[in-house]
Amino acid sequence: MKTKIKILAVIFLLCTGTTAFAQEVENEFQTRTKLDLNFKPLKKVKFTISPELRFDDSFSLDKYLLEGELEYKASKLFTLGATYGLIGNVRDEKDTEYMGRYGFSATAEKKFGRFEPSFRLMYSNYADDDIDDKQFLRYKAKVKYDVPNFKINPYMAVQLFQDxxxxxxxxxxxxxxxxxxxxxKNYLGVSYEFDYYNSDYLNKHIINIGYKIKF
Structure with a gap:
């Protein structure tokens, strides 16, 4: 009986502690819609144009983006990429603020059966959520799975942003x-992203809805 009481007490303390901590953390919610237009002018070269709209938790337009990415398949395992985009930051009662963003990346990927793991290292001047001109290294590990006899391909990933x-x-x-x-050559994508900020009491929840066309 005493053991059960101790267990219940520990659970209660954990729950109350978690609740108290959660009350200190701000949670932001965002919805994003994106269109990817993929072109292959050469065998080893791919060019992607991606217009995107971002909405805040009240579904008001927060930012809009237009990004272009050029990728070169250096070998069977490695792909090199360069991106440049224009961000429009919509502000209340002020003119829209604009910023150019860029990035250079190297990606390694290889299929193992129906699994396709990859790792990308990117250098960029943005962290995907602010318009401050800072420098970042972004480390992204991802694994995709090709479901047999099914049109849905799920994936999961984790990405670290180093300032x-x-x-x-x-x-x-x-x-x-x-x-x-x-x-x-037409694909619909849906994803959920959770951003955990290391230095701020902030979490961001992002729902992405995208449409991809390959030409």
């Missing part, structure tokens, strides 16, 4: 999602 200006880990992003093949 090079401050020399510390800025945030960690956890992602789960799936791509669904509608018909030839």
């Amino acid at each position: 090079l200006n401050e020399g510390e880990l800025y945030k960690t992003r956890y992602s789960v999602g799936a791509d669904y093949k509608l018909f030839k």
Whole structure:
């Protein structure tokens, strides 16, 4: 009986402690819609144009983006990439603020049966949620799974954002999602991302809805 009481007491303390901590953390919610247009002008070269809209928790337009990415398949395992985009930050009672963002990446990936793990290292001037001109290294590990005889391909990923200006880990992003093949060269994607900020009492929850067309 005493053991049960101790267990219940521990559970109660954990729950109350978690609740108290959760009350101190701000949770932001965001919805994003994106269109990917993929072109392959050459065998080893891929170019992607991606317009995107971002909405806050009240479904008001928060930011809009237009990004272009050029990828070169250096070998069977490695892909090199460069991105440049324009961000429009919508502000109440002020003019829209604009910023150019860029990134350079190297990705290693290889299939093992129906699993396809990958690792990407990116250097960029953004962390995907602010418009401060800082320098970041982004480490992303991802694994996709090709479901047999099914049009849905799920994946999960974790990404670390290292702030090079401050020399510390800025945030960690956890992602789960799936791509669904509608018909030839047309895909619908849905994902959920959770951003955990290391230095701030902030969590961000992001729902992504995307459409991809391959030409």
